[in-house]
Amino acid sequence: METLDNALVVGNGESRKDFDIKSFSIPVFGCNALHRDFIPEHLICCDRRMADEAISNPQTKNCQIYVRHNWYNYFRKIKKNKNIKLLPDLPFNRKYKADEPFHWGSGPYALLLACELDYKIIHIVGFDLYPWGSTVNNIYKDSPNYASSVDRPIDPSYWIYQIDNIISHYKEKKFIFYNVDSWAPPKVWIKENTDIRNISNFKLDIK
Numbered sequence: 001m002e003t004l005d006n007a008l009v010v011g012n013g014e015s016r017k018d019f020d021i022k023s024f025s026i027p028v029f030g031c032n033a034l035h036r037d038f039i040p041e042h043l044i045c046c047d048r049r050m051a052d053e054a055i056s057n058p059q060t061k062n063c064q065i066y067v068r069h070n071w072y073n074y075f076r077k078i079k080k081n082k083n084i085k086l087l088p089d090l091p092f093n094r095k096y097k098a099d100e101p102f103h104w105g106s107g108p109y110a111l112l113l114a115c116e117l118d119y120k121i122i123h124i125v126g127f128d129l130y131p132w133g134s135t136v137n138n139i140y141k142d143s144p145n146y147a148s149s150v151d152r153p154i155d156p157s158y159w160i161y162q163i164d165n166i167i168s169h170y171k172e173k174k175f176i177f178y179n180v181d182s183w184a185p186p187k188v189w190i191k192e193n194t195d196i197r198n199i200s201n202f203k204l205d206i207k
Helices: 032-036 048-056 058-062 069-078 106-116 157-169 199-205
Strands: 006-010 028-031 042-044 064-067 084-086 121-125 174-179 194-198
Touching (some): 028 032, 028 106, 032 042, 032 048, 042 106, 048 064, 048 069, 064 069, 069 084, 121 199, 174 199, 194 199
Parallel strands (some): 006 028, 006 121, 028 042, 042 064, 064 084, 121 174, 174 194
């Protein structure tokens, strides 16, 4: 397994709370407020407020920040930020509401971008989908631009469907999801090109 073949996609689910991203020297695709703790090579910010926050962080000057078409020109021309990139086009036929780009969030887009940039083995942490209890599951809850810890969780059905489309479309790639033992992956994600592993064993998989 060569390092250049690998990418790490980081969601913000609470399962990654004790995961040390800095321990692994592979390209990182992160979502939204990850820049508060770690500067990835690629940061996906579907929400304009999150993009504003990210480019306001002087440490992201060498980070590629991906935004929607709606405000790409705003950040490139008005904010004069040359690190702003467009999110990739979706390589799928649009059949349902969940197929519209506006309904894609930063997590699915981060995974799609890693595929589009042709990484062959994609390691995924922090894609919890489900709440730990009855409220929102996010490592940044109760902080600026995020939900409160007492808010109800978001329905993950769109994320499940969209990520299933990615896994099915890129059959030649390997998707390895890491989480806690009690986490149950969606059944539709169990395919020949996926693997589910405990997040505490992550170090054993990167050489």
